[in-house]
Amino acid sequence: MPGLSHLVFTHPPVDALFAAEAQVRAMLRFEQALARAEATVGVIPAAAADVIATVCQAADWDLDALAQQTLLAGNPAIPLVKMLTQRVARLDAEAAKYVHYGATSQDVLDTALVLQLQAALDLMEAQLRPLLELLAALATAHRNTLMTGRTLLQQARPITFGYKVAGWLDGLLRAQGRLTRLRAEALVLQFGGAVGTLATLGVQEPAVIAQLAGELQLPAPMLPWHGQRDRLVDLAAALGIVCGNLGKLAHDVVLLMQTEVGEVHEAAAAGKGGSSAMPHKRNPVTATFLVAIAGRTPALVHTLLAGLSQHEHERAAGAWHAEWEVLPELCRLTAAALAHAHDLLSGLEVDRDRMRHNLELTQGLIFAEDVTAALTPHLGKTAAHQLIEAASQEAPRLGQHLREYLLQLPEIQHCLSPDELSALFDPARATGLSHYFTDAVLARRRLALNSEQ
Known part of the structure; x- marks a missing residue:
């Protein structure tokens, strides 16, 4: 059972996408698609592909046994393929000869991960859209709300709160575009066999690749990427940037909630933001979670980035294995951050009077x-x-x-x-291009929204 703080750092729907059962389903989806693709091209008998597909659709796989055998085999694909072959053999010994034909374990695991990441991006993009709407509404509502701009934590000169929110929104709009681009560029089929050359399939290799990519609805890369992991690093960095952007937003909120500042507050709720020792406290809670998540993600991104040069030759010993839990964990953290950010912004209280009061603190x-x-x-x-x-x-x-x-x-x-x-000394005349920049970001958001529709 996870610790009591588990839900701070994850989001149940994304947890389910990376559970053992979901990973097995994704791996079996690859095996089923592979058999169908090879049968379509004529590499294996159609009857064998039908039997393999039927067994792949079964739901009763012994996850505990697979986990234990993974420790012996070195990766989860080996015991799963063995279990699949045994089950197929019970129905058709001839068909069992063609299970996993021409593939290698990394093909199964990498493609399964890509399929899981697709589902995770669907979920996170669905979370991001309403968050962008909240930010756009907040920037619009506070387009003219005067406040102090701060540099090096010192009062600098007047801005508008709408301008500050537009900065948060602008960063997340870029993050959204980055994830959309990487969905097409990074989430691609992995299929190369032992050393990436698919030598077992002979002249039919290109046809099988094309058919398999179509079965899984994944782009086919120029060549297998067993030892070239930049796509996954790119995606990891993009997720880390989302968390970092949300952490920046939250850090601003934490600072604006300080007693001496008091310009914004998280929504009040029973039991929220209290102290075990001090009854008067109204602590930042949701914003603190976001700052904590942003602090965890750089090390995870670094794991993939540091491993980029460690994938020896055609298949790596260790660097590949080090990746296995990194992207799932980044997805959990990012989905959790998006959920926390929505909670934070949907109830954020903005104190216009306090902002105006603080403009006078420096006496001009x-x-x-x-x-x-x-x-x-x-x-x-x-x-x-x-x-x-x-x-x-x-x-x-x-x-x-x-x-x-x-x-x-x-x-x-x-x-x-x-x-x-x-x-x-009129602050309304001293905000420079605050309105212009705010309006530009809001216009960009409307344009993006129209293109989505």
Whole structure:
């Protein structure tokens, strides 16, 4: 039984896709498709393919026995093929000769994994779509909500919350496009036999490959990829990026939930976000899960990336085996992250008043860049910068708002009227291209949505 924290790091529907039973079904799907493809081309008798297909559709496979025999055989395909052959032989001894004909264990396991990954991507893409809608709605609702932009964790200058959300959305739109591309490029058939040359099939190799790819509805690669694992590394990195993007979103939320900031909050619920010691606490929970998941994924991606150069010659000893649980685990983590993100965003509370309040904390210092820009035509860039830099140090020392301090300076009086200076301290006029960039991302989302439909 998994530990109590298991559900933090997985999503039950994706768990089911990578369970032992699902893996066996995927492996048997390959064996069934292989027999049908070879029969269609004339490599094996059609009657033999029918018997093999019938046995492959059986549901009562001894998973415990397969697991134990895997420890002896070195991979799960060997005991499964042996078990399949025995079952076929009970019905037709002649047909048993053609089970797994021309294939190797890695063909079975790699193609089974690809089939499982297809199903997992279906699930994750279905999760991603409503998440993008939530982000688009949030960015639209807060297009004009003023807040402080922060750099190096310090207040920098005004932005809009819609602009911040648009940044989250933009990253996930790229992630969606990346997964769509890799679905076609990375999830391909594996079929090469012992050393990838399919020598057993002779001149009929290309026809069998084409037929098998059609049976499984998978693209046929240029050549088998037993020792060339870049497709899987590419997919692993894409999943890691999704988790990283969601972790960035969540980390922003955690920081905005700090007591001293208090600009957003996770939705309140009974028993959520409390402390075992401090009754007053309202901790980030869902966002914390997302940050934790994002922290786990880089090491998993690294496992595949580090192994890329370790696949010796035509088949690897160890590097291939090290992959087996990595992509399933990345899929579990990504699906969990998408589910947590949906929960987080669907109930996110945004405190506009607190955002506006926090804009005043620096007593005008966050508008220093705007004042410098307004003075530059009069004083030159260097002189303007030096003047406002000194003022930004002196005004807080005197306990004055920067605007009030500047109004007293002769250099300012000669260059700007009081009304012109006051206008520079209006946060609504200081957000730069926040609206433009937000609208551009929202337009991109609408375009993507229309192309999906």
